[in-house]
Amino acid sequence: MGGHIIDQPLPNNEMQQLDPFLLIHHAQWSYSGGQRARELGVDPHPHRGFSPVTFIYEGELRHQDSFGNDAVVGKNGTQWMHAGKGIIHSERPSEAFAEAGGNLEFIQFWVNTPAAYKMEAPYYLPLSEKETPVINKEGYSIQVVAGTYDDIIGPAKTFSPMTLLRCSVDKGYSLELSLPEKYNTLIYLLDGLLVVNGKEISGKQLVSFAQDGVGVKVDSKETTRFIVLSGEPIDEKVTSYGPFVMNNQTEILQALRDAQMGKMGVLIES
Numbered sequence: 001m002g003g004h005i006i007d008q009p010l011p012n013n014e015m016q017q018l019d020p021f022l023l024i025h026h027a028q029w030s031y032s033g034g035q036r037a038r039e040l041g042v043d044p045h046p047h048r049g050f051s052p053v054t055f056i057y058e059g060e061l062r063h064q065d066s067f068g069n070d071a072v073v074g075k076n077g078t079q080w081m082h083a084g085k086g087i088i089h090s091e092r093p094s095e096a097f098a099e100a101g102g103n104l105e106f107i108q109f110w111v112n113t114p115a116a117y118k119m120e121a122p123y124y125l126p127l128s129e130k131e132t133p134v135i136n137k138e139g140y141s142i143q144v145v146a147g148t149y150d151d152i153i154g155p156a157k158t159f160s161p162m163t164l165l166r167c168s169v170d171k172g173y174s175l176e177l178s179l180p181e182k183y184n185t186l187i188y189l190l191d192g193l194l195v196v197n198g199k200e201i202s203g204k205q206l207v208s209f210a211q212d213g214v215g216v217k218v219d220s221k222e223t224t225r226f227i228v229l230s231g232e233p234i235d236e237k238v239t240s241y242g243p244f245v246m247n248n249q250t251e252i253l254q255a256l257r258d259a260q261m262g263k264m265g266v267l268i269e270s
Helices: 093-101 249-260
Strands: 007-010 021-031 040-046 050-058 061-065 071-072 076-080 087-093 102-110 122-127 134-137 138-145 160-167 174-177 184-191 192-194 199-202 206-209 216-220 224-231 238-239 243-244
Touching: 021 122, 021 184, 021 224, 061 122, 071 076, 071 122, 076 087, 087 093, 087 138, 093 102, 102 184, 122 134, 174 243, 184 216, 192 224, 243 249
Parallel strands: none
Antiparallel strands: 007 021, 021 102, 040 087, 050 076, 050 102, 061 071, 061 087, 076 122, 134 138, 138 160, 160 224, 174 216, 184 206, 184 224, 192 199, 192 216, 238 243
């Protein structure tokens, strides 16, 4: 990604996707400083038919797109982009971060969009840490990015029912994740050590629950960061090609043509 090595928990050898979640990337990059942001990160590229979502843990990312959105999101913030009928965007460190240098850590995952909404107008939502609702209790913290959890409503707009959480648990603490039974659920550990429903998993591991989300018990053996991606299956055929996620090959070919003809807009980075 952008010339850098990343971890890819999903797809993997055992699982290509878990409806509605298509892909998870975990990036941990280091910049030496004294660099230009335009020479770093990911160059302008198109998307259609799904939402690429980025959870930032360290550093800063700047988003620019062909609809005029331009925002920098920092530590513990989220970039939510619904690609809809088509958008061009770039993802780079901010100018200040590129100059200063430091560590950049983020997770990007792709959320499928139901066919009825794939050609909706794109939208972009930058969320800072302060703008993200959080549940702070003894031993753990949960940011609610989308959906409803413990009566807290996340601010991100979704096109199918889901609950997306950013969690951290201190060593020796436990919590029960109450999620709808009809949801598919993925839990990905950034680091640490958890026992999830009796199964021990360590950092950079993924565990899944196919429509079995009720009563997921988490016991922390080390201070651990993890994400919860839980959503109702869309149950539609998925046809993808690079940055496009549609329902059939004809729609993919149309997306390619539209991108080449400039119908997804033009991004001239500042």
